[in-house]
Structure formats: C-alpha cells, structure tokens
Amino acid sequence: xxxxxxxxxxxxxxxxxxxxxxxxxxxxxxxxxxxxxxxxxxxxxxxxxxxxxxxxxxxxxxxxxxxxxxxxxxxxxxxxxxxxxxxxxxxxxxxxxxxxxxxxxxxxxxxxxxxxxxxxxxxxxxxxxxxxxxxxxxxxxxxxxxxxxxxxxxxxxxxxxxxxxxxxxxxxxxxxxxxxxxxxxxxxxxxxxxxxxxxxxxxxxxxxxxxxxxxxxxxxxxxxxxxxxxxxxxxxxxxxxxxxxxxxxxxxxxxxxxxxxxxxxxxxxxxxxxxxxxxxxxxxxxxxxxxxxxxxxxxxxxxxxxxxxxxxxxxxxxxxxxxxxxxxxxxxxxxxxxxxxxxxxxxxxxxxxxxxxxxxxxxxxxxxxxxxxxxxxxxxxxxxxxxxxxxxxxxxxxxxx
Numbered sequence: 001x002x003x004x005x006x007x008x009x010x011x012x013x014x015x016x017x018x019x020x021x022x023x024x025x026x027x028x029x030x031x032x033x034x035x036x037x038x039x040x041x042x043x044x045x046x047x048x049x050x051x052x053x054x055x056x057x058x059x060x061x062x063x064x065x066x067x068x069x070x071x072x073x074x075x076x077x078x079x080x081x082x083x084x085x086x087x088x089x090x091x092x093x094x095x096x097x098x099x100x101x102x103x104x105x106x107x108x109x110x111x112x113x114x115x116x117x118x119x120x121x122x123x124x125x126x127x128x129x130x131x132x133x134x135x136x137x138x139x140x141x142x143x144x145x146x147x148x149x150x151x152x153x154x155x156x157x158x159x160x161x162x163x164x165x166x167x168x169x170x171x172x173x174x175x176x177x178x179x180x181x182x183x184x185x186x187x188x189x190x191x192x193x194x195x196x197x198x199x200x201x202x203x204x205x206x207x208x209x210x211x212x213x214x215x216x217x218x219x220x221x222x223x224x225x226x227x228x229x230x231x232x233x234x235x236x237x238x239x240x241x242x243x244x245x246x247x248x249x250x251x252x253x254x255x256x257x258x259x260x261x262x263x264x265x266x267x268x269x270x271x272x273x274x275x276x277x278x279x280x281x282x283x284x285x286x287x288x289x290x291x292x293x294x295x296x297x298x299x300x301x302x303x304x305x306x307x308x309x310x311x312x313x314x315x316x317x318x319x320x321x322x323x324x325x326x327x328x329x330x331x332x333x334x335x336x337x338x339x340x341x342x343x344x345x346x347x348x349x350x351x352x353x354x355x356x357x358x359x360x361x362x363x364x365x366x367x368x369x370x371x372x373x374x375x376x377x378x379x380x381x382x383x384x385x386x387x388x389x390x391x392x393x394x395x396x397x398x399x400x401x
Contacts, residue, residue, distance in 0.1 A: 011230040012060045016053045018234040022241040023049035029245055038251060044090040045244065049237070051083040056230075066134040070127065073134075073151070074119045080158050081111030084165045087202075091169040091195065095176035097183060097252050098306070098316060121147060159206045166202040173199065180252070181332035182320045184304050186367055189250045190332075191374075194243045201236045205229045252304060285326050288312070298338040301367040305331045336375040339365040343372065 023046045058076035061069040069076070085107045092103050122130065129141045133151050140148040173195055180190045243249065276284075291311060297303050305316050312319065323334050342364040346352040352360060361372035 007227065008063070011227045012056060012063065014230050015233040015237070016056045016060070018237040019049040019053040019056070022237045023053070025241055026244065040093055041090060041244070041251070044086055044093065045240065048083060048086045048090060051079050051086065052233070052237075055079040055083060062134060066131055069134055070130045073130075074115060074122060077118060077157075078111060078115045081114065081161060082108065084161055085111065088165045088169050091172055094192070094195070094249060094251075095172050097176065097179055118150070121150075162202060162206050166199055166206075169202075170199050181330045182305065183252045183316070184250050184302075184332065186250050186301055186303070186371070189248055189302075189367060189371075192249060194239055194248060197239055198236055201232050201239075204232055250302065250304070252306075281326070284322070288322070288326075292338070298335045298342070299363075299365040301362075301365055301371075303335060303365075335365075337379065339372075340375060340379060 026042050026046050026049070029042075055076065058069065058072055058079065061072065062076075088107070089103050125144055125147055129144055130151070133139065133141055133144075133148050137152075173192065176192070184190050292298070295311075297307065300307075305319055308319055309316060320331055323329065323331055327334055329337070343360060343366075346355070346360045346363060352363070355363075357372075358369040361369045364372070366372040366375070
C-alpha cells in the first residue's frame with residue numbers, strides 16, 4: 001500500500017532524478033550530435049539541471065536531515081536564485097537576435113548580495129537556534145524573530161523570484177516572435193511553441209510557493225501540495241530535453257557573426273537605397289533573383305537571412321529592406337512563398353507526382369509537413385498568390401526542362 005510518506009519521498013526524488021537524467025542526456029547528445037553554435041545552450045541547460053537537482057537535494061535535507069540542511073542552507077538560497085537566472089539566460093540566448101547586447105552578468109551579482117547578507121546574518125545566530133527553526137518547520141525562535149521569518153521565507157522568495165524572471169522570459173519570447181520573420185524562414189522551429197509551454201509551467205509553480213506565506217511548513221509538507229510543483233518540474237524537464245534533442249529551434253545569433261546596430265551605417269545605407277534610380281533597382285532585383293533561382297537557397301529548411309549576406313556582400317539590414325521594398329513582404333514570407341511555389345511545381349512534375357505530401361514538403365524546403373501546412377494556411381488566410389510572377393515563371397521553366 002502506498003503511504004503518504006512514500007509519496008512525499010517520491011515527490012522530492014522525482015525532480016532530482018529527472019534533472020540529473022536530462023543533464024546526462026544533454027551531455028551525451030552534445031558530444032555526438034549538437035552543432036557547435038548550440039554549445040552555449042547545452043551548457044546553460046546542463047548547469048540549470050544540475051542546480052535544480054542540488055536544490056531539491058537541499059529540500060530533501062530540510063525535511064529529513066535538518067542538521068545537514070542548516071549547514072548548507074546558505075548554499076541552497078544561492079541555488080534557488082541562480083537556477084532561475086540560468087534558465088532565463090537560456091531563454092535569452094535562444095531568442096537572441098543580431099544587434100542585441102550579450103546577457104548581463106549583473107543578474108548573477110544581485111543574488112550574491114542577498115545570500116552574502118544572509119550568510120553574515122547567520123554567523124551571529126546560534127547553530128542550535130537555526131536547527132530549532134528547521135525542525136519546528138518555521139516556528140519563530142525567541143529573540144530571533146526577524147531571522148526566523150527570513151530563514152523560512154525561501155518558498156515565498158522563490159515564488160517572487162520566479163514571477164520576475166518568468167515575466168522577463170515571456171517578454172523576450174514576444175519580442176523574438178515580432179522580429180524573427182526578418183531572420184529565418186523556418187516557421188515551425190522559430191515559433192518556439194514549446195518555450196511557451198515551459199513558461200506556463202514556470203508560472204504554475206508560483207502558487208504553491210506563495211502558499212507558504214499563508215500556511216505553515218508543517219501543513220504544506222503534510223498536505224502533499226508540494227507534489228504539484230514537483231511533478232510539473234518533471235514535465236518541464238522532459239519538454240525542454242526533448243525539444244533540444246530534436247533541434248526544435250533555430251539559433252539566429254552566433255558569437256562569430258558581425259553584430260549589426262541601428263547606427264550611422266544603417267542610416268547611410270537607407271539613404272543610398274532611397275537615391276537608387278529605377279534602372280539600378282531593376283538591375284539589383286534581376287541580380288538577386290538570378291542568384292535565388294539558380295542556387296535555390298530556399299530548399300534549405302534552416303536558411304537564415306545571414307546566409308545570404310556573404311553571397312551579396314552586404315549586411316542583414318540591407319537584404320531585409322530590399323526584399324520588403326521589392327516584394328512587399330519580409331524575408332520569412334518571401335522564402336516560404338518560394339517553397340509553396342516549389343511544392344506546386346513538384347506536384348505537377350511526373351517524377352514526383354506519386355511521392356507522399358510529407359516527402360514533397362521536405363523536398364520543397366520545409367522542415368516538415370506541419371511547417372508546410374502552417375505556411376499554407378497563412379498564405380490562404382492572407383489571400384496571397386504563391387509568389388511574384390518572376391518566381392512563378394522561373395520554377396515553371398524548371399519544370400518544363
């Protein structure tokens with residue numbers, strides 16, 4: 001028969017096992033499959049999982065090994081703060097676009113100040129008093145009222161800290177989705193729908209933490225309410241590990257790439273574009289389309305706008321504005337419209353007419369059939385033709401060859 005004590009112990013062990021398991025899987029995957037540009041993301045996630053496992057080991061000590069917990073409680077506070085910062089840095093790196101500043105290390109300094117203050121404070125409190133606070137599950141020690149409340153406020157602090165950094169991550173994700181279509185045409189991987197799920201789980205972890213401000217620790221532990229965040233963390237670990245393993249994302253910014261800024265250079269470039277004559281515009285458009293239709297870069301499902309920079313000896317901003325001016329759409333829409341036209345040509349090609357739709361979608365440059373369906377729905381919703389006539393003529397000519 002499953003007892004309440006067994007469920008409590010299992011609940012504490014579940015996130016420890018899942019986080020360690022995910023860390024090991026990411027390390028193994030990193031050495032066998034991951035691209036070098038994804039190394040930072042993998043290192044951050046491994047660090048996050050290790051901190052989470054250590055944090056729950058400390059929580060386990062709080063319940064079953066109070067003497068040990070008192071000795072490591074300062075370390076535990078640092079883990080609580082830093083694990084959330086590392087997770088936010090992972091989201092920041094995943095959604096970083098060219099021109100954005102690197103992640104600020106000040107996020108790691110503030111927790112050090114708080115934990116350092118608490119460590120100094122703890123040095124003036126007798127060890128026996130700290131043990132009493134833990135074993136009594138938060139009872140106020142006479143003469144050390146303020147310290148007792150701060151000592152047992154880790155769940156409440158964790159909830160507030162979680163809200164703050166989850167909100168920052170949500171803001172990052174929204175800003176990323178507004179701009180990503182100017183950088184990548186992989187509609188499926190750049191949506192980062194799974195990151196939305198991660199953030200929703202993070203928000204759902206807050207209420208159990210805030211309940212510590214209302215109920216005593218004894219009631220919380222005995223009621224099995226902590227099973228909720230424990231199980232949600234296991235789900236979160238599985239979601240992030242799976243999507244990293246299958247590569248369900250696109251890294252836009254790489255450390256080796258030139259960082260563009262909205263600076264004097266871009267302003268001068270915009271002025272030059274405005275001064276171009278009709279003949280110059282026609283020549284550049286013809287040159288651009290010749291490259292696109294001869295090299296067919298849109299067949300690469302991971303195509304990024306930065307991949308075209310070297311071919312045209314210019315920067316991302318110029319290519320983005322050129323496409324917008326000449327075709328009335330952003331980079332992502334332009335490439336995906338080409339893929340839709342390629343899909344149409346493949347259907348009419350006798351050599352490919354019997355292929356499954358899923359296979360044709362991959363041949364047309366889509367990362368998978370789901371990505372093709374998403375782009376097709378968007379095009380139908382906007383009542384767009386598949387692509388400008390120049391693209392149509394070229395692909396039809398390829399079909400008739």
